[in-house]
Amino acid sequence: MDSNAVELQNSYEISTTFELPCTICRRRKVRCSKTLPCNNCERAGAPCSYDDAKRTSRRPPRHAELSTRLARVESLVRSTSQHTKQSNSTTASERGSMDAALESDPTMESLVKRLEHKHRSQLTTPDPNSKRGKLAYVEGSSRSIQTRFWAGLYEEVPSIRGLNPAVYKILNLKYLLEEEQPSALNFLFPETIPTSLYEQTPISQVHSDLLVRSFIQNVDPFLRILHKPRLLLELNYVRRGILRDGDDFECQLHVIYALGTIPMTDDECIFQFGVEKSILMSNLKAAAERALSRLNITSSHKIRSLQTLLLYITLLFWTGNITQASGLLGLAVRFAQRVGIHKDGERFKLSPWRVEMRRRMWHHILLIDTWCMEHEGAESMILAESSDNTLPQNSNDASWDACEFALEGPTPSTQFTDMTGVLVQFELALVSRTILEGSLASGEIEASFQFQKELVSQARERLDAVYLRDLDVRQPSQKIIKDLTTLAYERLFFAIHQPLFKHGQGGELGTPELRSELFDRAIAYCETVQRLQDEYAPHHLDWIFVRAFFWDSVAIMLTTLTREHAHGSTAQGQRAYRRIERLFQYRQSIDYLAGNGNLWKPLLQLWEGLQALENDGSERHDVDVLGDLNGWPVDSVNLDFDIDSAFPFDVPMGSGGADLAMHSLE
Incomplete structure (x- = not known):
C-alpha cells in the first residue's frame, strides 16, 4: 500500500x-x-x-458528536440559570409573539383566547378542590347543575320576611330529580315504541313533499347539517328505487318529516292531514324512533346515521324534551369521535365538500351542548382541546360540488348566504360557553365580570363586521338573523349580571339599580319575543322565537315582584304580571314549554305565592297599560343605561311597541 x-x-x-x-x-x-x-x-x-x-x-x-454534546450541556446550564427569573411565566417577547399570533387570527376562538390571555393575571386558576356547582340529592338519586344555572341562583327567596315559608320552600333543588315521562330514547328499545299510524299507512308523496318543503324553508336555515341539493337529489333517487343506501335515507326522512311539522299551525295540520298538530307530531316522532332503531346507532360508522341522530336530538330539544336530548348528546359525541368528525377533514385529504359537511355536524354538536348548558345546567361534554375543526364556510349550498372527486370548494362569501345564520349561532355559542364555564370565586368576581363584559363587546364588533352589517332587513330571512342575535346578546347580559346577586357575592357590583335594570330588561325581553312571534308568524318562522324562551327572564320578574310587592302597583309591575299570567295560561298548549315540568316547578310555586300575596289584601291598583294579554303594550319604558355599563340596550318607542335595540359602543 x-x-x-x-x-x-x-x-x-x-x-x-x-x-x-x-x-x-x-x-x-x-x-x-x-x-x-x-x-x-x-x-x-x-x-x-x-x-x-x-x-x-x-x-x-x-468531533461533530462532541460539539453536539457540548451544545446540549451549554443549553441545559443556560436554561437552569434562567429558571428563577422566568418563574413559570412567559417572557415579554413570548407574550408579544403570542399576542401577535392571536391578533393575526380573526376567528371568535382566537378572540376568546386573546382576552383570556389579557386577563390571565387577574383570573386565577380554579382550585380543583373548590366547590363547583350544586348537587341535588336524595337517597338513590342525584343531579348536578352548574353554578350559573338559573335554578341555583335563588336560594335567598326563602329568607324573605313575612312570606309563607311553606310556599317558598322550593330551593333544596330536589324538584330537579323528578322523572319526566319517557318520550324519547325509545329507539334504543324498539319493542317499547308504539306502531305509528304512518308505518301502517305510508305517507303519500303529496304529504311528503309538503313536510320536506316545510323543513327546507322554515327549519333547515337554523340547522344546516344537510346539503339541500343533495337531499332533494337523493329524495328523487329513493322514490325511483335507485339510491344505494335507500333504507338509511328513509330513516332520515322520517325525522325530517317530524321537524317539518314544527312550523305548521294546528289549522294547517287538520286541513292537510286531518288530525291535530300534537297527534301528527306524536305519530311522526314514533315513526322516526322506530326508524332510528334500525340504524344500529351504538356501533355504526355511517355518517348519515350520525346526521339522522343529530336531527333527532334537535327535534327533541325543539319539542321541549331537553333532558332526553341532553342524555342522547353523549351518545352523539362518542359517535362523532368514533367516525372522526371532531378532527378537521383537511388533515385527511378529504374532498372540500366532505370536509365542509363534517365541520357543520361537529359545530352543531357544540351548539346542542351549549343549549344543554343554558337550559339544563349541565356541564359541557366536550373539551376544547379535543377538536381541531374550524368553522364551516360562509357559502351557499348550491355553490358546493358534492362530488367526492372535486378538488376545490367555492370561495367564501362576505355577503349573506345559506350559512350566515348558523355561523352567527356557532360563534355566539362559543361566547356563551365561555361565560357559563367562567369562575364565580368570591375573590375574582370583578375581574371575571370585566373579562366577560369585554368579551361580549368585542364579539359584537366582530359579528357585526363579518356577518350582520350588510344584511338587508327588508328580507325576513336576513332580518331574523339580526333579531335572534339581539335576543342572544340580551341573554348574555342576564347570564353575566344575574349571578352577582347570589348571596350578595357581587359586592359593590350588585346594586339595587342593577337589580331594577334586570327587572326592566326581563320585561322588555319577554315582550320583544312576543312581538317577534307575531311579526314572523305569516312567514312560518314564529316557532323559533318560542324556542328563545329564557328561564332567567321569568325568574327575575317573579322574584322581583315577590320581593318588592310595591312593584305590582306600577306600570312596570303590571306589565310583568300580565306577561307572567299569559305565560302560565298558555304554557301547556305550546309543545316546547309544556315539558320539563321539574324546571317549571319552582317558577310555578313562585307564581302561586305571588297570586297568594295578591289575594291577601295587597290589592293591585290597575294602571292603564295600553294593551291587553294578546296585545303589545305601547308605553314601554325607555331603558336609558349608562354607556359604560355592560353592552347596554334601550327600548325605544315605536308603532310596533318596544324592541331591544343596541347602543353604539363608540
Whole structure:
C-alpha cells in the first residue's frame, strides 16, 4: 500500500465509503466495494486509491458528536440559570409573539383566547378542590347543575320576611330529580315504541313533499347539517328505487318529516292531514324512533346515521324534551369521535365538500351542548382541546360540488348566504360557553365580570363586521338573523349580571339599580319575543322565537315582584304580571314549554305565592297599560343605561311597541 493510501486510511478512523469505485476497479470495469482498501485490491495486494472529492462518511466525524454534546450541556446550564427569573411565566417577547399570533387570527376562538390571555393575571386558576356547582340529592338519586344555572341562583327567596315559608320552600333543588315521562330514547328499545299510524299507512308523496318543503324553508336555515341539493337529489333517487343506501335515507326522512311539522299551525295540520298538530307530531316522532332503531346507532360508522341522530336530538330539544336530548348528546359525541368528525377533514385529504359537511355536524354538536348548558345546567361534554375543526364556510349550498372527486370548494362569501345564520349561532355559542364555564370565586368576581363584559363587546364588533352589517332587513330571512342575535346578546347580559346577586357575592357590583335594570330588561325581553312571534308568524318562522324562551327572564320578574310587592302597583309591575299570567295560561298548549315540568316547578310555586300575596289584601291598583294579554303594550319604558355599563340596550318607542335595540359602543 503506497503512502497516499496510508495517509487516506489514517485520516478516517471510522468506517468510510465512497460514491465512486476506486481507481483500479474503475479502470478494470469491475464491481467495487467502495471501501478503503476495496475487496478487489485487498485480495490482489494492489494499492487502493480514490478521488478525494468523492468520499462520504457513514456518520459524522467524532468531533461533530462532541460539539453536539457540548451544545446540549451549554443549553441545559443556560436554561437552569434562567429558571428563577422566568418563574413559570412567559417572557415579554413570548407574550408579544403570542399576542401577535392571536391578533393575526380573526376567528371568535382566537378572540376568546386573546382576552383570556389579557386577563390571565387577574383570573386565577380554579382550585380543583373548590366547590363547583350544586348537587341535588336524595337517597338513590342525584343531579348536578352548574353554578350559573338559573335554578341555583335563588336560594335567598326563602329568607324573605313575612312570606309563607311553606310556599317558598322550593330551593333544596330536589324538584330537579323528578322523572319526566319517557318520550324519547325509545329507539334504543324498539319493542317499547308504539306502531305509528304512518308505518301502517305510508305517507303519500303529496304529504311528503309538503313536510320536506316545510323543513327546507322554515327549519333547515337554523340547522344546516344537510346539503339541500343533495337531499332533494337523493329524495328523487329513493322514490325511483335507485339510491344505494335507500333504507338509511328513509330513516332520515322520517325525522325530517317530524321537524317539518314544527312550523305548521294546528289549522294547517287538520286541513292537510286531518288530525291535530300534537297527534301528527306524536305519530311522526314514533315513526322516526322506530326508524332510528334500525340504524344500529351504538356501533355504526355511517355518517348519515350520525346526521339522522343529530336531527333527532334537535327535534327533541325543539319539542321541549331537553333532558332526553341532553342524555342522547353523549351518545352523539362518542359517535362523532368514533367516525372522526371532531378532527378537521383537511388533515385527511378529504374532498372540500366532505370536509365542509363534517365541520357543520361537529359545530352543531357544540351548539346542542351549549343549549344543554343554558337550559339544563349541565356541564359541557366536550373539551376544547379535543377538536381541531374550524368553522364551516360562509357559502351557499348550491355553490358546493358534492362530488367526492372535486378538488376545490367555492370561495367564501362576505355577503349573506345559506350559512350566515348558523355561523352567527356557532360563534355566539362559543361566547356563551365561555361565560357559563367562567369562575364565580368570591375573590375574582370583578375581574371575571370585566373579562366577560369585554368579551361580549368585542364579539359584537366582530359579528357585526363579518356577518350582520350588510344584511338587508327588508328580507325576513336576513332580518331574523339580526333579531335572534339581539335576543342572544340580551341573554348574555342576564347570564353575566344575574349571578352577582347570589348571596350578595357581587359586592359593590350588585346594586339595587342593577337589580331594577334586570327587572326592566326581563320585561322588555319577554315582550320583544312576543312581538317577534307575531311579526314572523305569516312567514312560518314564529316557532323559533318560542324556542328563545329564557328561564332567567321569568325568574327575575317573579322574584322581583315577590320581593318588592310595591312593584305590582306600577306600570312596570303590571306589565310583568300580565306577561307572567299569559305565560302560565298558555304554557301547556305550546309543545316546547309544556315539558320539563321539574324546571317549571319552582317558577310555578313562585307564581302561586305571588297570586297568594295578591289575594291577601295587597290589592293591585290597575294602571292603564295600553294593551291587553294578546296585545303589545305601547308605553314601554325607555331603558336609558349608562354607556359604560355592560353592552347596554334601550327600548325605544315605536308603532310596533318596544324592541331591544343596541347602543353604539363608540
